[in-house]
Amino acid sequence: MVIVRDRRGEKRFALQWGGMPEPAPIHEHALSNLRYIREAMERASAFTSIPGWGGVVIGLTAVIAAFLAHDTATRSQWLRIWLAEAVVAAVIAAVTMVRKARLAHVSFSGAPARRFFISYFAPIVAGAALTVFLARAGFHEALPATWLLLYGASFVSSGAYSIPLVPVMGVCFMLLGIITGFVSFPVAAALLGAGFGGLHILFGVLIARRYGG
Amino acid sequence: MARPARKPVETPAPRREPVTTEFPDFDRLIHEKTRLAIVSALAVNPSLTFNEMKAILKTTDGNVSVHARKLEDAGYLLCKKSFEGRMPKTAYSLTASGKRAFEKYIGHMEALIRAVGGK
Numbered sequence: 001m002v003i004v005r006d007r008r009g010e011k012r013f014a015l016q017w018g019g020m021p022e023p024a025p026i027h028e029h030a031l032s033n034l035r036y037i038r039e040a041m042e043r044a045s046a047f048t049s050i051p052g053w054g055g056v057v058i059g060l061t062a063v064i065a066a067f068l069a070h071d072t073a074t075r076s077q078w079l080r081i082w083l084a085e086a087v088v089a090a091v092i093a094a095v096t097m098v099r100k101a102r103l104a105h106v107s108f109s110g111a112p113a114r115r116f117f118i119s120y121f122a123p124i125v126a127g128a129a130l131t132v133f134l135a136r137a138g139f140h141e142a143l144p145a146t147w148l149l150l151y152g153a154s155f156v157s158s159g160a161y162s163i164p165l166v167p168v169m170g171v172c173f174m175l176l177g178i179i180t181g182f183v184s185f186p187v188a189a190a191l192l193g194a195g196f197g198g199l200h201i202l203f204g205v206l207i208a209r210r211y212g213g
Numbered sequence: 214m215a216r217p218a219r220k221p222v223e224t225p226a227p228r229r230e231p232v233t234t235e236f237p238d239f240d241r242l243i244h245e246k247t248r249l250a251i252v253s254a255l256a257v258n259p260s261l262t263f264n265e266m267k268a269i270l271k272t273t274d275g276n277v278s279v280h281a282r283k284l285e286d287a288g289y290l291l292c293k294k295s296f297e298g299r300m301p302k303t304a305y306s307l308t309a310s311g312k313r314a315f316e317k318y319i320g321h322m323e324a325l326i327r328a329v330g331g332k
Contacts, residue, residue, distance in 0.1 A: 027329040030322040036246070037253045037319065044254035044261070044269045105264030112258070 047116035047162050049106045052208025054096025058089045059200030066193025075140040078189070082143075083131075085196075100213055112161055120158035123150045141185045144192040148177030151196075163211055169203040239321045240314055242287050247272065247280045252289065252315045255307040260293075263303040281305060289314055 065085035072078045101108060127150035134142050155170025176195045180188045243249055247270065254261060254269050261269070267277050284290040289311030293304045307315070 025329065027326045030325040030329075033244075033249070034319070034322050034326075037249060040250040040253035040269070041257045045257040105262075105268045107262060107265055110258060110261070110265060 055204025
């Protein structure tokens with residue numbers, strides 16, 4: 001790094017390599033350094049162990065759950081099937097996430113994972129509580145929209161500490177949740193299956209391809 | 214008759230801007246890319262293990278070790294070795310001196326942009 005004088009005789013900081021006629025101005029180098037620092041910080045504060053293939057499997061189980069729930073006689077049976085699917089999906093997510101994190105040497109006790117899970121679980125807990133309240137009031141019609149909206153919100157908020165595809169997935173779930181709130185229950189139930197099934201499969205494949213499994 | 218040898222035309226040397234060898238005064242230890250990434254990663258995490266650091270930096274064991282050692286020798290990094298079961302575990306964190314050096318380095322870069330870039 002050297003200081004050169006321009007034609008007006010003013011000092012300018014510059015980087016100069018042997019034989020290169022036009023050294024890069026030092027302020028550009030400083031800008032690139034600050035960019036590098038920001039990228040390193042973002043990389044270090046992101047929880048990247050989002051299981052893509054795990055998402056695909058969750059999507060497939062959700063499609064099965066949607067078909068099973070479609071044939072149920074009562075709303076409480078419909079609810080039981082989806083609650084069972086939630087448990088199955090949580091187990092798949094946990095197993096595939098732990099596996100991916102181990103392979104990448106990512107810790108669950110570190111600050112990035114902690115920030116991710118706090119942001120992720122806040123809307124999920126709200127969704128679980130609302131499920132109890134709405135089911136007890138017999139207001140099952142509101143459940144598909146509530147689940148899609150809060151599940152999407154969990155990805156939008158936790159996505160701030162993860163890979164860029166996560167908040168995009170969250171927004172898609174939320175948009176579907178808004179639409180689901182304005183349709184009849186059979187259509188809402190179908191959209192629920194399309195959301196938990198289709199969006200999980202779509203984003204699962206994208207995440208697996210771009211972020212190593 | 215042999216033609217007299219032409220006097221070689223003196224071509225003027227390409228005009229070069231006068232260059233001084235003054236170096237801006239900034240921390241060379243942090244300036245190196247891998248060490249800058251180590252310090253940046255630790256600026257947003259209270260502590261990172263060796264494997265986490267390797268995953269963030271996407272580099273080799275040797276590279277992390279060498280650069281972390283240099284930062285440790287300068288007093289910028291604290292290296293804590295322990296055992297997790299039977300596996301050795303190395304955790305890095307920034308010292309107060311390391312935090313100050315990093316803040317100073319960023320301040321220096323920002324000052325350069327303001328002073329030279331005029332933006």
